[in-house]
Structure formats: structure tokens, C-alpha cells
Amino acid sequence: MGQEAIERLAIVEALYRETYGFALEQRARASWFQQVAIELARPPLGWRRWLPYWRVQRRTLRRLARFGLFDAADYLSRYPDVAASRNDPVYHFLEHGLSEQRNGGVDFAPLPHIQPTTILLPAILSSGLFDPDWYARRYNVSGTPLELLENYLAAAVKDPLRDPGPLFSGTFYTLEHPDTRSVQPLEHYVGYGMREGRRAFRASAADRFMADAPDTPLPGMADYLPSGRKVVVLHWDKGNFFFTDIARYVTEAIAALGFEVTMLTDHAGLDLDGMEIVVVAPHEYCVYGPGTHFPAEVAARAIHINTEQWHTSWFSLALDKMLVSRRALDINPLSARGLSRLGIHAGFLPLLPRANGVFDFKQAPLSRQVTDLRAVKPLTFPARFVDRPYDILFAGALNNRRARALAKLAPVLSDYNCFLHAPRLHGPVTPDNPNMIGSGDLAQLAKNAKILLNIHQGDSHYFEWHRLVLTGIAQGCVPVTEPCSDIGMVRPGDHYVAVPIDEMDERIAWLLDTAAGRHELARLHDNGRALMARLGRM
Template sequence: MIQQLDDAALRGVAGYSVDAMGIEERDQHGQLAGMATLYRDVHRIALEQQGRAVWFQQMTAELARMPRGWRRWLPHWVVRRRIDRRLARQGLFDVDRYLGRYPDVARSRHGPLYHFLQHGLTEQREGSPDFAGTYPRTNPDIFPSILASGLFDPAWYARTYRVEGTPMVLLQDYFERSAEDLLCDPGPLFSGSFYRMENPDTRFLHPLEHYVTYGIQEGRRAFRPAAADRFMAGGGSGPLLGLADFLTPGHKAVVLHWERGNFFFTDIARYTVEAITALGHEVSLLTDHEGIDLTDVDIFVVAPHEYCVHGPGTQFSEKTKKRLVHINTEQWHTSWFSLALHKMAQSKRALDINPLSARGLERLGIQAGFLPLLPRAGGIFDFKQAQLSRQVTELRAVKPLIFPADFADRPYDILFAGALNDRRSRALAKLAPTLANYECFLHAPRLRGRPVTAQSPNMINSADLAQLARNTKILLNIHQGDSHYFEWHRLVLSGIAQGCVPVTEPCADIGLVKSGEHYVSVRIEEMADRLKWLLETPAGRRELTRLHQNGRILMTQLEAM
């Protein structure tokens, strides 16, 4: 599909210098320029067709709405007028404009809307919105907000498109250029063409204007996974801030999380309390800040896309919003990240459970730090050996857990635990013939976007998952999307920390934990053969033992951080 294409190689081809090129290089440059032109044309057509499809869908839904209650008894001409006004308000069809453009329609017995649907469409009369694959002009009043968002990168834009000027001049150039060139981007992260394809109903505003004004707080998906991965990897290399950098000497602290939210976020909130306490600060764990005096208190919000969107955080004052330290848990290509980013952009202060994600937030102008989730002694993630809870054993067939001293004697070969989606379904289906040959524990509920609470029958809590991992050789990891996001809580906390060896799709390099040294990185297409090699051959079993031992050393090093 068009939105899945990575246009980084095509962007700016026409402006590339050819003065010093040889004949072959000139030919290659000409081919790339031709591809860029073709891509732009095809993309424009795709946007137009997508816009038409969305319009037909919205029109069908509106015309199918039947009058309710007393409105069912209104005269037909009154009902028709109400429909006309509703369609005009939604920008779907304007009766007055259609009549003004085509006076002959006034002689139709059935009215302008009927005429357009029955005759106007086939006659190519203009009655629906403009579906041209171009971006509308932007109000300059939004420019300061766009610059503050960090999504427009003046230095990157000037370098990529070979222009000069102040940030405001460059931003003006971007809006003028992108109105004609759909592939023109404001920075290395945001792509207007991707956003428009993901959100076709936003065609009445420029994509960047829409996202900064509305889309970010609506939780719109905005970032192509590959672009987000590159953006995070392109951050600085210096030391990241830590939790201590967000604590004020002499101040108390409060950690907030949504009571009805994901159970794992509750675990993170408790872990944050433990870490703050270890740093010598008085701290409280709350699910509601109402009635609490937050003056001179450091406020940490776990999973702002829950607490500040669905929970009590919607009631924060504007002054308090700017003091919050948000703890982000979400991957950049998701809608939940957009909701969280909206809150982090307000306070400009955040902690992240992924170090690369923290560096990405820094690039957006947010003071960001890394909060590594580790099995702190006596803490929420320090899982003592125990049998599984009844919530697991009553609903699932589980092998006896024996916690062997020898890694090779672990009863399970492979463990997978993750929410099922279409991508993971396809991957697991491809691996099924191989998995069927081994002792596996597979937990893949379809959650459909709902938080997994402690009462959910689809829930396996962190402690139970740790017990299973301690009885398993391989922790299988399949990414939820196309991003190579390193899932610290899964690979380190649920895998390496429990002596289990992660076998995962390729992950972004976070520096601390390395592929080939602490885990196995392999593409889905090659994963079945790698699993067979690891579990069935002497060399593979030796490799598993080596990675298992390296993981033990790594955890000792991390816990000393």
C-alpha cells in the first residue's frame, strides 16, 4: 500500500547536485528522479480515490439514518431539508452551492441531492468536496505551536531542501512547498503523506496543522514505524537523565496511575514509588489526586494516555499540567503514544521505560530520562519462586513447574505472551508447524484495545509470567507492529531477568542489551529454522547456554546501576 512505502530515498532527489557525476551516476539519478515523480503522481491519485471512498462511506451512513421519535411524523420536505443542512454542516454536500453552480437543477422534481446522486456523479458535476491530492493553505497563526511541537526541524529542513532562513521563514516555505509536493516533510519524524493516508477524514486541513491542533489529542496515528525508529536512533549519545534528576530536594513526591487501567501500569507505579523511596524522598501512591495539596510536590503520572485522558487527570489545572513528569510506556507508532505525547508536550518533562524512546523525546524538546525496570531487591519485580496463581491454573493447562537448577532441564521449550493482532496472528500461523514439535506455553488473547485489569480472565500477571519464564528456555517475541522497538519489559524483565533467552524479531540497538550477546535476533521468515537449530542441535544448545549465562552477568551489571 502507498502509506507503507518509505519515501526517504525519494525525498529531495530532484534537488541533488549532479555536477560531479559520471555518466552512470547521471543515469541512476535520472531514474531516481523519475521514480520520485511517478511516486508523487500515484500518491496523489491514491489520496483522491481514498477521499472519494471516505465521502461515499460518510454519505451512505448519513442517508441511512432514520428519523426517530416524533421526527418520524414530519413531512417529507422537512426531513429532506434537515438532511440537507446536516450534510452541509459536515462538508459532505452543499445544496445552495450546487444550485448556484447548476441552475438547471432547480427544475428537478426530487431536489439537488437526489439529482447529484442519480445524475450529477455520472455527469461529473461538482457537488462533493474537492478530493484533489493537495494540502489546503494553512493559517500562519498556528506557526508558533508547530515550532514548539518539535515536529518541524528547521536545520533538517534547510539541509534536506537546500534553503536558508529563520525557523519561521523555513516553516512558511514548508507549507508553500508541501501544498504542491506531497512528499515534502517538515522533519525526519512526521510525514504529511503518511498522516493523510492514515487519517483521510482530515483532508480539509494541512496534515501537520491538523495533528498539532487536533490529531495529537485525539490519539491519531502519526508516525510511520520506520521513521520513528530512525528518529529515536538518531538521538544523542551522552548519558540520559534518571529518576533522581526529576526530584526536588526537600519535596515530597506523589505517583499517580489510573485505577481502572492496565495492571502492568499499576506495577510500574509501585516500582516508581520504590525507586523514589530508595532515593530518600517521601512518596505516596494514589489513583486520584482530588483533594490533595500538590503545592511543592513532585508529581509523577504513569501512563498519561490513561490517567490524563480517561482518569482524574482530565481535571488538572493548566498550571499543574506544566509541572507533571509523565512516565511514557507506549510505542511511537501507536495512537496511545499520540495521547501521551500531547501531555508530555504540555509539561516538557518525561521519563520513559525505553532508553531510545527517551532520546527521541529529547529531540522533540522534552526533558526526558530513562526509567529502567529492574528486579529491585524486595520490590514489585523481585519475583520469588512460587507456584502459579489459581487465575492461571484454573483457566489453562499448565505443566508442573519444577524450577530446575540446570537450564537444559527447564520443562518448557518456548514461551510466548502477548496481545494478539493481525500481524502476530500471521507470524504465529507461519511458526505453528514448528511450535507444534516443542513444549510451548502460548498466551495470545485478543484484547481489542481494552485495558487488561487484574480481574480480566485474559490476564497473566507479571509474577505468574516470571514463574513460567523460569521454567522455559526460550522467550519468543513478535513485534506488535512494524517498528523495531526494543520492549524492555518483555525482553529484559520477563525474559533475561528470569534466565530465559529471548528469540525476537530484529530490535533497535539500545546499547545496554545486545543482540548475539544477550538475545537472538532473527527475521520471522528464518525464525522456525533458528528455533530448530537452538533446540535440536548440540551447537544450538551450547549457544542457548552461553546466552543464558551472559544474561545472568548482564542482570548483575544492570542491578548495580
């Protein structure tokens, strides 16, 4: 790098450090406004609805003070003109006090960092989020892992750009969670944020971290189970319906290996001594379900099945449990390799249509839950791929990102026979949710569609195996998706179409309207059949 480039980079870094504090202040200000707005908009409940306004407002002001959001008594004593005007103090502060720089008892300025303690140093080192070798190379320092960690904690107080490794960014974490701005970010995440389910990783950083993991063979389920041991598979019955399907699949796979296995939704009353424990979706069972009562000995040897993408808050909850037992299987091979980089013995659990298993979807009519609530074309299950009645199938929880993408694609989608299912969901999708389409129904729709449209739920390029392979390729449907991380065994151009959203409308039209495009779809369809035959021998 030339001297001029180095000087320019130094200017950029200086500007970043200067604006970092301002960004933290604005995030803290926005968070305060949101919390105050929630409290002011909170309606009185029960008999309190009949109280006079002044009584309700007095209760609101006491609540604001209790939460440390606004101290009305202090504001009135500090500014007699406000008290004399008999204006509501909190509304006066919002309408006039802020712009007049009056003191409302809230400080949005970045707080001085509390010095890190030594209590969490072993936990930080064992988390894998501080990478001594990476840190030593990046910042040209040397020492033992503990000395390097101490160097990072001391230096990061003055240098917000200093990172502990290739995955975790202190600036990202603090901007995501402005209430932590006085605490060392990595220390907070390891000590508190992980088990609180705080989002910790940029999507791009997580993608790179997984992709850069050594391309070594991954263990499978058989590598975790000593012969002769009984096995129990646990999942939360109030959680996402798909995790119940995965629990059934895991139970089938373990039984096929010759083990005595039981699937349960609660381990209470079960003698776990001498048993292998497999937990599906630990962010549910061990956080909201019965697994919160696991004895330490049990938590330390559980095998966790991770289902979550790294840039989400759910992954943080799962990671907290996986770092305790250091044993996990993942439904994404790159994610499994990433977990291995964090010091977890991680393997790959490919979800496949095992013969007569939970994911072996035979041709069947749709359930009443689908046909009673939705307009569905007659499903003909044609022998020829080109005769499938649906051109395009999309099913996914709607968020702002997907809404924007679907709106952009709407003009081209309107030209074809589509089944689009995009409800806004809140919380786990349970079987009794009217917006739920179960795995079996989705497979029947895919058997009658040419293209499975996939739009990532976030900025990560995470390869969604269950969607692209299990729902798409296994049902003879060709996925057309945003670019995905390369997992090796399922490849773009051979088994699916990868295209950016900005180009997706033209690619869909080409695939469906031109002879060359239809030939390409047929080729990918045939390749998918061959791929599933190979995967079935795994």
C-alpha cells in the same frame, strides 16, 4: 550521483506527485464507504425496533445528511428518474449512481489546501517536529528558524514530498487521515491531531529518529527530584494493569532515594503546591482519567512516564502532554533519546527486579485466574535450564501481523512444548479481564520456559524492555525475537537471539534440537544472569 540517476529520480518524483492526489482520493472514498456502511448497518434501538421499515430508513437518511455523508433530498431533486422509480436514494447511488458518475453530494477529489495561519507557528517550532538545521541542509535554504518554517509551509502546499524534519512526513499523515487533506498536515497535527491521538509517524522513520539521537548519558529519576520535596505518583485505576505495576515500581524507586512518596489514582483534594508530580502513562491518566482537570500550572511541571511506541496513536496522546511540561522518563533508552531530540528533558527508567519490589518475582504458584481458564503444564522450577518443562513461551495481544507470524511458525511450534497466549484485546487490559495474565503469573511461566518468543506488534523494531528483559532475561528465559533497535546495554548475540520471521522457524529448531543450538541457549542464559547482576547495580 550521476546525471542519469538524477534524471531517473526526477521522473520518480514527478510520478509520485501525480499519483499522490489519486491516492488521497481513494483513501477519502474508502473512508466514506466505511462511514456510510456503519450508518446503514446501525440497528434501531429500544422502541424504535418496532417502527416500520420506511420510518427507520427515513431516520437513517436524515442521519447521513446530518453527518454530511449523503443528501437524499438533494439527490432525488437532482434526478427525477430516481424519484419516479421510488428506489431508495442511497442504495441507488451506491449501486448505480457512482458508476454513472451521478452527483451524490460527496467530493472525493483532493481539496485545495487552506493557507496556513501564523497562530500555530510558535507551537510548531517548539514541538521539535520542524528541524530548522535539517531543513536548511536538505533543501539548501537559509534563514532564521521562523523564516525556514514559513518557507516549508509555503513550499509544502505545492510539493507533498517536502518534509519539515527527519521524523514527520506530511504525505504519510495525510494518507493516514484523509479527512485532513485540505489542511497543512504538520499544522493540523500540532494544533489538533496530537491531542486527538492521531497516528503521525512511520515506524521506520521513528526508529531512525531515535537511533540517530546523540549517544549521551541519560538522566535518571534522582535528577528530576529536588531534595526535601514530597512526591505523588499518579496513575489511572481503570487503565492497563501493567501501568499500575509501573506506578508501584516508580513509587518504590523514589522511596529508595529517600523521598516521602505517595501513590494515588486521583489527585482530587490533594494540595499539589510544593509537591513533585509523577504521572505514569499520561495517555491514560491525563486523557481519560482525572488528569484531564490538571490546572495549567500543574500540567506545566509534571514528570511523565512514557510507555508507548512512537508509531502508535497512544504515543501522540502522550507526546501532547510531554511537550507541555518538557519533563519525561521513558522505559526505553532509545525512546528517551528521541524525546530529547524534540526538546524534552528526557531520562531513562529501567524496569528491574529490585529486591522485594513489585518486579522481584519469587517462585510462586500460578493464580486461579490462570489455572482455571487455561491448560498449564505442571511448573517444576528446575535448577537446570535444560530441564524447564516449556520449550517456548509467547504472550501478547493478537493483531493481524502477529496472527500471520504465528501461523507461519505453527508447523515448528507444534513440535515443542509451548505455552501460547494470544487473545484479541480491545481497550485497556484490566485485572478483571479473563484474558489477562498478570506480570507475576507471566514471570512464573517464564521461569519454566527455555525460549521467550517475541513478535513485534507493528513494523517498528522498538526494543520492548519490559518483555525482553523483565519477563525474559530476568527470569532466565532466552528471548528469540525479530530484530530490535540497538539499545547498547542489551545486545543481540550476547543476551538474546535476533532473527527475521522468515528464518525464525529454522532457528528455533536449531536451538532446541541440535547440540550446538542447546549450547548456544545455555550460553545466552548464562550471559543473561551476568547481565542482570550488572543492571542491578544501576
